[in-house]
Amino acid sequence: MSGASEKPGVLNGFEETVKDFWVSRPRRPHAGRKLAGVAAAIGYRYGIDPVVVRVALVVTTVFGGFGVPFYLLGWLFLPGESDEVSGFESLIGRGRSSVSPAFAVVLMVLTVVSAGGSITGSWFDGGGLISCALIAAALYLLHRARGHENRPAPVAARTSYPAFTGNGAFTMTDTAEAPSPARGWDPLAADPAGWDLPDAPPPPEPQPTPPPRASHHHGVQRGPRSKVGSATFALAVVTAGAGVLAGLNGATWFDAQHIVGLVLGVVGIGLVAGAFARGGRGLIGLAIPLAIVGLVLTTAPFKDFDVRGGLGDLKPTPHSPAELQAVYQHAAGDIRLDLTELPEGAPYATAVSNGAGDTTVIVPSNADVTFDCHTGAGETSCFGRSSDGVGEPALVGTDNGPDGPGGQKITLKVSNNVGNVEVRRD
Template sequence: MSGASETRVPKPGALNGFEETVKDFWASRPRRPHAGRKVAGVAAGIGYRYGIDPVVVRIALVVATVFGGFGVTFYLLGWLFLPGESDEVSGFEGLIGRGRSSVSPAFAVVLSVLTVVSFGGGFSGGWFDGGGLIGFALIATALYLLHRNRGQSNRPAPVTPRSRSGAFTGNGAFTMTDTATAEAKSPERGWDPLAADPAGWDLPDAPAPHEPPPVPPPSPSYRPEPRRRSKVGSATFGLAVLTAGGGVLAALNGATWFDAQHIVGLVLGVVGIGLVAGAFARGGRGLIGLAVPLAIAGMVLTSAPFQNFDFRGGAGDLNETPRTVTALKPLYQHAAGDIDLDLTKLPAGSPITTNVVNGAGDTKVTVPETADVTYDCHTGAGSADCFDRSTDGISQDALTGVDYGTDGPGGQQITLHVKNSVGNVEVRRG
């Protein structure tokens, strides 16, 4: 032991600060591989770069797409700014003339436009308010932590830039060739300025035209490893079916939270957990075929026309003509089918109120000629005609107001609430 104080030497290549980590990430960005890609290789490149299963990255992008929409934006950004496996630069850098990229300038412009559009769409709303911004922050944080902890491993090798250089051929012609190609073809590095006779080179004889080149036999020691069958996929599928069935039963028994989009979200969450478990247990890849349509269904159901879609009330046509106040129901509800409610047979008397709710189908309500009707009519997708007012389209505002009939105020008072998720609504006098 010497009396000198010991000093700690920092670990070589350690990333000690935020700015240094970000700069190193850009310098050693993942490269989109040719093998293992599904679309552009963004998920595969990130997975290979940081030593994680690309399936996990794809699941994260699907979840981020459903909850906020930023999964698509992140993928487009990766397609635009991550270079290909054999590219000098990324598609965006190739667009501005920084080097060679397999992404053409025209397609890079298309990707840029799609990125801007999807980025703006991520803030237009989702299942949760602010979900898009939260999803973007989570993805960026996860990528930062991955690079900080694993950025020193699997660093991609730089691609040698190609340059155009001139060379004389044996017949005196002058041609332009790629430097990288010339170096690969020449027996010595560089090009031959004297244009030496190729016949003087010691090259192996080419096989006869009718004889195919010999194919080396496969190594006898190689045996493909048999793929183990995992029970993760079957268990996850069974649990997803039970989750969907339980959600539908809860909705039919009056649990208002279990609407269509929440049930799909729960099932998608179960499938996502199964995919993550399968990534570590080497199984469950078949669940991707279930996760993709569920994600699409979730995005469709969370659009405005299908919000608050209700399973309750059964299916089929419903025709009701109450003749007494006691026979009038406070709620007429149907999941799918047409509803025809005739209130013209009710005797005049005390004020009455009723609600008509239909999931998918046309709804028609007929009221007496002289009744004073306070109404609100709404449909998520379709047309609404209430007395002398009408709307048509998707996500239109509800029609509200009071109609006194042909004789003016003084008739029987009726309060009417009509709501359709998908279908036409009509309130008229009979």
């Protein structure tokens, strides 16, 4: 027994589904492609808007980096619309493809490099493996549900036939059709009516085109609207809120880039679910800006942006060692820390961490200050030393004041993500 399903269009088991997917792989079309036509091929094959597929690839690229190697794999293993086989199969001599053997080798190298980078260099821990699993699961479920629809017609293999050159010689020519027996001189002097030629295969039956969905504007009731988009948006908001609350309560893992990654993952799952429910296109408008924010947080020097510490301006002036905090932490707003009211005595040490905003620290005029000042993007000025720009190194050193060593010992560390930093004497 073959194990095939008795019902048309229904596949039994994982192995049968995978084999059927390979046999009826999407074909990269000539029209509607943006680069190689991988997204368009998947969209047309399974009845999904190619824009949704492209956004899903962007989401998986940002979320874990696997969108790029997946696209390269599709370019390598999905045949073109008029190709006999894929670029990889053509490389090993299985047939003809528009992808040249040299370019197929380039695609293989790029696939290996990008796949390794997505697994080892992902900004979201384990994101490469997660995005790979999501893509594989989505393709598997899509083929299980819609693999019987829009099956591509196979391209006939090109065959070599002998051709008479006119000077008594024969040559081998590659053509998709056998030469016509009624054309010119017959070297065998045979009756063309007696030739037993195989009948041409019947043309494939055209797939029925589903009727367009009518709307209220034409007086016809619209089909039920999918709730995938609304449910995904609500879940994304809840995920973002929960991540921010966890960060504010001391969970250090929930920084800005991880929260954006979680929300982007929720939106990506919603896009996949919307592909099955034929809805959720509105999530594209949410996925694109999230992807941009994720890229910025990943590559910018202030990627460790902290959401803890509250919002608004902060102006502490401690008057005793007990009032001096070990860390002054703020999410967004200006900080002005005045240390001039502290009594002289034992050494003091404090740190200031600000997410977005200007930070100013004022120390006593004769204090001996050991400092470490840094900002991800902005201007840093500490005791006459300064730097300005993005990603500049920290200003580190010791300043003993105009009277030289012998004053109050203060150890100070100031760290900003975005904004100006200034440390000065009163």
